[in-house]
Amino acid sequence: MRTNDEERHPARDRELGMDRAISRRDFLNGVAIGAAGIVASPWLAGLDAQTAARFAQDAPGYYPPALTGMRGSHDGSYDVSHALRDPKFWASAGQPAATGERYDLVVVGGGISGLAAAYFYRARVGPNARILILDNHDDFGGHAKRNEFRPGGTLWIANGGTAGISSPFPYSKEALGLMSAIGIEPTKLASAANAAADRSVFQGLQSAYFFDKETFGSDRLVVGSPGGGRGRGAAPTMSWEDFLARTPLSPQAQKDIARLETAKVDYLPGLSSPEKKDRLSRMSYKDFLLNVVKVSPDVIPFYQSRTHGLYGIGIDAVGALECWGYRYPGFEGLNLDPIANGRMSFTAKGDATPKPSYNFHFPDGNASVARLLVRALIPDALPGSTAEDSVLAKADYAKLDRTSTNVRIRLSSTAVRVKHTGAPATSDVEVVYGREKKLYAVRSKGVVLACWNMMIPFLCPDLPGKQQEALKYGVKVPLVYTSVALRNWKAFKALGINGATSPGMYHTGARLEVPTVIGGYNPTPKSADDSILVRMTRTPCKPGLPSRDQHRAGHADLLTTTFATFELKIRDQLARILSAGGFDPARDIDAITVNRWPHGYAYEYNPLWDPDWPQGQSPCEIGRKPFGRIAIANSDAAAAAYTDQAIDQAYRAVGELIAAKAT
Numbered sequence: 208m209r210t211n212d213e214e215r216h217p218a219r220d221r222e223l224g225m226d227r228a229i230s231r232r233d234f235l236n237g238v239a240i241g242a243a244g245i246v247a248s249p250w251l252a253g254l255d256a257q258t259a260a261r262f263a264q265d266a267p268g269y270y271p272p273a274l275t276g277m278r279g280s281h282d283g284s285y286d287v288s289h290a291l292r293d294p295k296f297w298a299s300a301g302q303p304a305a306t307g308e309r310y311d312l313v314v315v316g317g318g319i320s321g322l323a324a325a326y327f328y329r330a331r332v333g334p335n336a337r338i339l340i341l342d343n344h345d346d347f348g349g350h351a352k353r354n355e356f357r358p359g360g361t362l363w364i365a366n367g368g369t370a371g372i373s374s375p376f377p378y379s380k381e382a383l384g385l386m387s388a389i390g391i392e393p394t395k396l397a398s399a400a401n402a403a404a405d406r407s408v409f410q411g412l413q414s415a416y417f418f419d420k421e422t423f424g425s426d427r428l429v430v431g432s433p434g435g436g437r438g439r440g441a442a443p444t445m446s447w448e449d450f451l452a453r454t455p456l457s458p459q460a461q462k463d464i465a466r467l468e469t470a471k472v473d474y475l476p477g478l479s480s481p482e483k484k485d486r487l488s489r490m491s492y493k494d495f496l497l498n499v500v501k502v503s504p505d506v507i508p509f510y511q512s513r514t515h516g517l518y519g520i521g522i523d524a525v526g527a528l529e530c531w532g533y534r535y536p537g538f539e540g541l542n543l544d545p546i547a548n549g550r551m552s553f554t555a556k557g558d559a560t561p562k563p564s565y566n567f568h569f570p571d572g573n574a575s576v577a578r579l580l581v582r583a584l585i586p587d588a589l590p591g592s593t594a595e596d597s598v599l600a601k602a603d604y605a606k607l608d609r610t611s612t613n614v615r616i617r618l619s620s621t622a623v624r625v626k627h628t629g630a631p632a633t634s635d636v637e638v639v640y641g642r643e644k645k646l647y648a649v650r651s652k653g654v655v656l657a658c659w660n661m662m663i664p665f666l667c668p669d670l671p672g673k674q675q676e677a678l679k680y681g682v683k684v685p686l687v688y689t690s691v692a693l694r695n696w697k698a699f700k701a702l703g704i705n706g707a708t709s710p711g712m713y714h715t716g717a718r719l720e721v722p723t724v725i726g727g728y729n730p731t732p733k734s735a736d737d738s739i740l741v742r743m744t745r746t747p748c749k750p751g752l753p754s755r756d757q758h759r760a761g762h763a764d765l766l767t768t769t770f771a772t773f774e775l776k777i778r779d780q781l782a783r784i785l786s787a788g789g790f791d792p793a794r795d796i797d798a799i800t801v802n803r804w805p806h807g808y809a810y811e812y813n814p815l816w817d818p819d820w821p822q823g824q825s826p827c828e829i830g831r832k833p834f835g836r837i838a839i840a841n842s843d844a845a846a847a848a849y850t851d852q853a854i855d856q857a858y859r860a861v862g863e864l865i866a867a868k869a870t
């Protein structure tokens with residue numbers, strides 16, 4: 208088995224607490240992961256008892272949000288789909304067993320798009336519509352996942368993926384209508400949560416940067432935010448000169464960063480605003496800094512990972528015009544008119560265009576959207592009646608897949624074949640899925656594929672070749688959202704920081720969770736002696752390659768990295784950032800959850816690497832065409848990684864199915 212593991216040092220391991228019991232470490236991981244990702248999948252080989260337990264959604268105590276360790280695309284969730292890539296899959300898998308079920312609609316994918324498709328279909332066809340939703344994970348929601356922790360007995364809830372209700376553009380009428388129908392009014396919820404929150408315990412804490420020795424020559428924490436907390440609109444706490452003087456950056460790099468951040472220079476004199484924008488759209492931000500602003504190469508590591516959170520890649524592969532959209536430094540003197548141009552990504556285009564905005568973050572992020580959709584579809588599965596009361600409501604997984612309800616959600620079930628039983632315009636569709644080492648077949652009048660685009664050619668080899676090619680084009684963006692439950696945060700308090708950006712490290716940042724107070728959920732600590740969550744993000748990529756190749760390298764990285772390696776990196780990173788404040792990773796860490804998303808954000812077209820397709824000719828538009836009684840949803844179908852896009856695509860797909868009379 209090939210893994211990404213590093214050489215281990217027993218003494219350092221002990222110091223970091225690798226031998227300490229944390230709430231629950233995912234012992235399964237590391238055995239199957241490497242094998243599944245790289246060699247033949249173990250799916251056909253045999254199922255160990257712990258993995259089998261994951262499939263038992265009806266078993267007493269089944270409650271995936273409380274699992275810690277490796278989550279997101281967890282062990283066991285992708286064995287079937289990876290096995291399907293093997294041409295010998297069908298020869299060794301045998302014939303599926305017919306369950307005898309016939310549905311009006313089968314939805315492949317239980318993310319927000321799939322749940323929304325079920326919602327829209329039922330709204331159009333009526334409450335008697337029989338719907339089955341299949342998802343390969345042990346929990347519903349797709350990227351919108353809930354994580355729970357109980358450090359020191361206090362319930363902390365976190366988003367394992369999809370974080371918030373916000374988008375570069377206002378939500379559509381359909382998406383807002385769905386939100387409202389399930390009880391979510393983002394503006395009202397946001398103002399109530401703000402009014403309820405008392406954040407005084409965090410007052411006075413500043414943001415910080417951590418410079419690591421591997422990237423910057425020495426380990427150094429620099430407290431304070433020159434130019435304001437990054438992206439948070441906070442007031443600057445020091446001048447750039449004061450900040451830079453404390454860093455291990457070279458004198459030339461310090462001078463260049465101060466110039467870049469503060470001087471208003473027209474670096475492209477003699478060009479009109481549209482000409483400048485066109486020029487900026489054809490160079491990376493890294494090239495802009497090096498060749499136009501002419502900074503020293505020593506400056507680059509300071510900015511390299513700044514684009515990771517949005518794009519999953521660094522400034523070497525993101526256009527300078529995109530970075531203008533985000534008000535990165537260097538553009539103020541260029542006098543660009545504040546209107547997005549056509550050669551910008553979906554995300555940057557929206558951000559560069561002024562709009563009315565709303566922004567709400569449930570404690571579990573948009574897992575609440577998924578949970579409220581489940582409540583609308585199967586009311587018994589989530590007690591209560593309001594968005595607020597849903598936050599503390601416990602989902603009953605045993606209610607998800609019952610013969611007594613018209614809508615059923617079947618977890619740990621990976622669709623492997625979706626095929627019309629006769630002529631596509633008039634016949635049923637047979638859906639074959641793998642679960643617990645067996646294949647099963649159900650029938651349906653229509654199917655919405657709300658799964659990932661790249662899976663669809665494997666599921667539907669009958670699709671036209673051009674459509675299959677289009678579906679394979681995008682490469683999903685790998686991301687990791689890590690949560691670390693701490694028994695206390697005295698070290699943060701002692702250092703006077705609420706987190707640190709660490710541009711060169713394994714996770715590019717760590718920050719204290721400030722909880723959203725809603726529906727009786729309020730874990731806000733009274734003092735630094737109380738428990739808390741630390742949130743960290745990682746975006747594996749390979750600078751220097753084209754964007755899609757960087758994402759492919761990131762997939763391989765994530766699928767060959769064991770939880771033990773993540774844990775070691777996390778303990779080491781927090782120790783190095785916080786040890787001057789008295790942090791002891793062996794003593795202070797209560798639990799760790801690594802939400803690993805090798806197939807994270809939908810691939811957005813990147814003007815630096817992708818062609819300017821004419822209207823209607825982009826891969827997502829070609830790929831999402833309906834095929835007989837099969838329609839295609841998911842945020843991949845919009846090539847835009849946003850909840851509103853996932854909902855809009857569900858609405859369109861359901862409309863297409865109904866037009867095809869698959870009702």
Ligand SMILES: Cc1cc2nc3c(=O)[nH]c(=O)nc-3n(C[C@H](O)[C@H](O)[C@H](O)COP(=O)(O)OP(=O)(O)OC[C@H]3O[C@@H](n4cnc5c(N)ncnc54)[C@H](O)[C@@H]3O)c2cc1C
Pocket residue numbers: 288315316317318319320321341342343344348349350351367368369370371372373374573620621622623657658659662686687688804806807808809840841842843848849850851853
């Ligand atoms: C870490 C992270 C953070 C994000 N943050 C935000 C945010 O703050 N705001 C925002 O708007 N968006 C965010 N997004 C984007 C997010 O992808 C969308 O908002 C939305 O949740 C996507 O929903 P979806 O249903 O289209 O896809 P998904 O959530 O990916 O759901 C698709 C489901 O289909 C399943 N599936 C795939 N193949 C099969 C198969 N063969 N059989 C059965 N099931 C299958 C998948 O495993 C998955 O569970 C984030 C994404 C990630 C990864």
